[in-house]
Amino acid sequence: MSENIIPDISLRVAELYCLAERHFLKRFPRPAIKLDLRGETAGQAWTEKNLLRLNSQLLKENRDHYLKHTLSHEIAHLVAHQLFGRRIKPHGQEWQFIMEEVFNLPANRTHSYDTSRARSVQRPYLYQCRCPERLIPLTSIRHNRSRKGAVYLCTSCKAPLKFVRKEQPEIIQQNL
Ligand SMILES: [Zn+2]
Ligand SMILES: [Zn+2]
Numbered sequence: 001m002s003e004n005i006i007p008d009i010s011l012r013v014a015e016l017y018c019l020a021e022r023h024f025l026k027r028f029p030r031p032a033i034k035l036d037l038r039g040e041t042a043g044q045a046w047t048e049k050n051l052l053r054l055n056s057q058l059l060k061e062n063r064d065h066y067l068k069h070t071l072s073h074e075i076a077h078l079v080a081h082q083l084f085g086r087r088i089k090p091h092g093q094e095w096q097f098i099m100e101e102v103f104n105l106p107a108n109r110t111h112s113y114d115t116s117r118a119r120s121v122q123r124p125y126l127y128q129c130r131c132p133e134r135l136i137p138l139t140s141i142r143h144n145r146s147r148k149g150a151v152y153l154c155t156s157c158k159a160p161l162k163f164v165r166k167e168q169p170e171i172i173q174q175n176l
Contacts, residue, residue: 005056012068012071017079020098023102031050031052032052034051034054035053035056039122042054045077048081058070066113072099072105091107124140124167125138126138126163127152129154129156146161
């Protein structure tokens with residue numbers, strides 16, 4: 001796990017806003033950023049709140065592509081909203097213009113990351129067996145059953161699983 005994700009995000013966000021401000025000769029308020037998305041959604045732009053929600057798992061696994069494309073995709077939504085208000089289509093010509101002409105990137109609507117590991121974050125309860133350095137993620141359903149006495153065994157070492165900790169989402173919050 002890498003700690004320099006947050007500075008990487010801040011740098012890229014600064015770079016993109018710099019491009020937008022140079023192009024439109026206008027100051028844009030910086031968004032609040034939360035790294036709290038899970039599962040297969042790569043990013044979300046909440047235009048009214050000026051909030052970016054990012055998926056730290058997909059960011060870690062696809063760092064370069066995520067910083068270049070996904071972050072730009074979402075920031076283009078925020079910038080388009082600041083410029084044109086709420087009546088534009090989400091991926092309409094205003095958004096496409098920012099992607100292509102301002103950020104100099106292809107205006108792709110969706111991502112194509114491998115989300116197999118991101119899905120495993122839906123099993124946030126980490127258990128230990130006797131296998132060295134192994135943590136086994138369980139769903140909340142299994143975790144609750146285990147709390148009530150159900151015993152789950154490791155499929156490799158056959159030891160009963162012991163609860164270690166719950167994985168916490170990392171959340172960073174920036175001021176507007
Ligand atoms: Zn979009
Ligand atoms: Zn084991």
